[in-house]
Amino acid sequence: MIIKNLMKKSIVSVVLVLNSFFLFAQTNEEKMIKEIYKSSLTNSKCYSWLDHLSNQIGSRLSGSASAEKAVQYTRAQMETLGFDRVYLQEVMVPKWMRGEKETAYILDNKSKTNVPICALGGSIATSKSGLIAEVIEVQSLEELAALGTDKIKGKIVFYNRPMDNEQIESFHAYSGAVDQRYDGAKEASKFGAVGTIVRSMNLRLDDFPHTGAQSYGDIPKSQYIPTAAISTNGAELLSKKLKSNSKLKFYFKQSCEQFDDVLSHNVVGEIKGTEHPDKIMVVGGHLDSWDLADGSHDDGAGVVQSMEVVNIFKNLGYKPKNTIRVVLFMNEENGLRGGKKYEELSLANNENHIFALESDSGGFSPRGFSLECDDAQFDKIASFTKVFEPYLIHSFVKGHSGSDIGPLTSKNIVKAGLKPDSQRYFDYHHAANDKFDAVDKRELELGAATMASLMYLIDQNGIDTKQ
């Protein structure tokens, strides 16, 4: 009896000790996360950094002078944040320039109607006098192929499949439509088209044309054809007019040009880990943007949120156990050269990345994370759900993390993307209205706090489930 009671007592004690340890750990983590959100909502720099990036520097297309200004500005700001080291990584990037503002009109019998277009990134120019031709509307690359050379030759192909409004997540609607923009010119050229016009990747009807990357793939340069995006309202109008006059003509003129690659930079800030300096956790976004606006959502927001993660840690005196790197990647939009260069240097240095987090889905209210990892790692991260609940972070799903961290290949690395509310993202994406005033200060700050919280939880708890 005595022994049994003693054993019972011991077990009770162990349970109590374990329980209080657990409670203690929980409480400390909960406290820290509360402090993280408080710091971000009351004492952050991210909004004023974004103000500067957007309103003082402006659009930051790879190879532009303003992209380099952004490199110097963020480097200088990072140097105030108590990193052990802030440095640049040299990377050659493509340089494409839009040139003069594009013009376009529909010529229906003798009536001209101007419509808003913009050249797609990487497109060639039209001739100086512009390009005019009959139009053939298609809903897909498959429909294009089915029509074949007979129907396509000499014409402008008009891709008009809308993003699917039934999708709940706007990124799914984007994935389902963007092949028209990326591959449209290359495929149409194979059937003798003289140009392509693509309905903007936008879920709403408005007058903004949305640019974005396109690729001629490996077709010969002589077969490159000019390609542009048309606003959704413009696309609706063109389609309507084609229904009553299939012989109408479309005119457009653009003077964009591809130049030789130029030298640019990733910006990196590093804090050495106190316990595992060889284990690296990356948090980042991309410095470059398209040229039509400030790129405040894409991806000014991700840049300043990543910097804010370290600003929060500094304000709270938190010393990470693992090495933390803020990486501001160059050239996500039209080449991914920054992401590839970062991985190339990481491999050369035999580095071990355990975690990478990217914010490149806009500065909207954070909802959760999209994770690339195995099931055990997913379960570990999903176990943080309760801690995140008071901050309305509910959505932990497997899926695409971020383009810039895509090239990372460390064994067992977990990659995560911040998942903000996606409904308004494609109202602004790659268009002239992606400006500072489209970003809400609190939504931006909540995103930064959510990123800092996950970085903190993984720094504290580890993520390598195979140890």
Place this chain on the structure above:
Amino acid sequence: MIIKNLMKKSIVSVVLVLNSFFLFAQTNEEKMIKEIYKSSLTNSKCYSWLDHLSNQIGSRLSGSASAEKAVQYTRAQMETLGFDRVYLQEVMVPKWMRGEKETAYILDNKSKTNVPICALGGSIATSKSGLIAEVIEVQSLEELAALGTDKIKGKIVFYNRPMDNEQIESFHAYSGAVDQRYDGAKEASKFGAVGTIVRSMNLRLDDFPHTGAQSYGDIPKSQYIPTAAISTNGAELLSKKLKSNSKLKFYFKQSCEQFDDVLSHNVVGEIKGTEHPDKIMVVGGHLDSWDLADGSHDDGAGVVQSMEVVNIFKNLGYKPKNTIRVVLFMNEENGLRGGKKYEELSLANNENHIFALESDSGGFSPRGFSLECDDAQFDKIASFTKVFEPYLIHSFVKGHSGSDIGPLTSKNIVKAGLKPDSQRYFDYHHAANDKFDAVDKRELELGAATMASLMYLIDQNGIDTKQ
């Protein structure tokens, strides 16, 4: 053995039948909810209704001609939606008018700085030449009381406690600050103040003054003093100037006036339930708005979402088991007369309301519901979580549902408020920028679908856990 086996078989069969019944039910509900979201995102009328309400009718303060236009417009639209009956409920409402645009300036020695203000709803006017006096800044009603008559008499009291940015939900920050607006004039008058200026209920710094209800309570009319809101930037400036010159003066002029009550209306549309016509489920928002803007978020969004619930049911051919009423309440903003009248008539008719849902927190991305009910009812609604997850509806919490449904007293009634993302709500609330272009079409439609889904699930599954 045989009997045993037979029994075993029977049990297996029962389990199989129950399982397939459960699966069948689940699958049908899931299918229906998918159709609800699809209908709202691809075939809804709510955005064009809101366009009309905001851009053709405009602001709808109780007692105004435009409020009555909104009554007639929504009644006419509801008559196209296949209700069994659409009717008006007469209700007497207060009529307060702003009059001329207010003016205000800080007089610091001889330098005048204009600042944006607006009279608070229900305030009296200043004299025709305006009011000028020294200012005393306080952070709370408690600080006011501690200062007392000696310090307050003859002065303008300036309430400047900001909404608390640490709060994750902006409504919590609002609750923590709004006593200054609602009770500020009444309390300051008791200590001999000649007027009050209240920092706008706004989490960000900008130039919009935000109006809203205030009350003189039961102090004698002779002691009423004029009260106005100042923009957050204006409040910061006034506070800064007071620090260097506590003797500066503040001038403001407003010509608002309270008139006799006038006749107005709630708009009601009713579909008789096929199985339980005596059990009533209400869905609604409020038709009136403040006068400074279109009131697109507050509460045009809630009005058109409530109507859309029935439009969705009509499009999908869904016949509710319980009686469904869309109620567009009048006078939520400065009297709640519509909500009280609805309940008064409901009591007179001995009606039984089992459920009421209000949308009055803006047309932003829906996040969940705030519920007033007992634990068993809460558990029943929380059991729908899985069905809502694909639509990113995660947040089911106990809390305030809606003001207009507040007066309802049916036994065992469950009250719910749609909970949209709250971060941007107070950027617009009661201010001149609460306009149509501040509402995103998809966010509005997702809100309507979320409301329709909960109405459907409760209609199907019931909610009275005490039967």
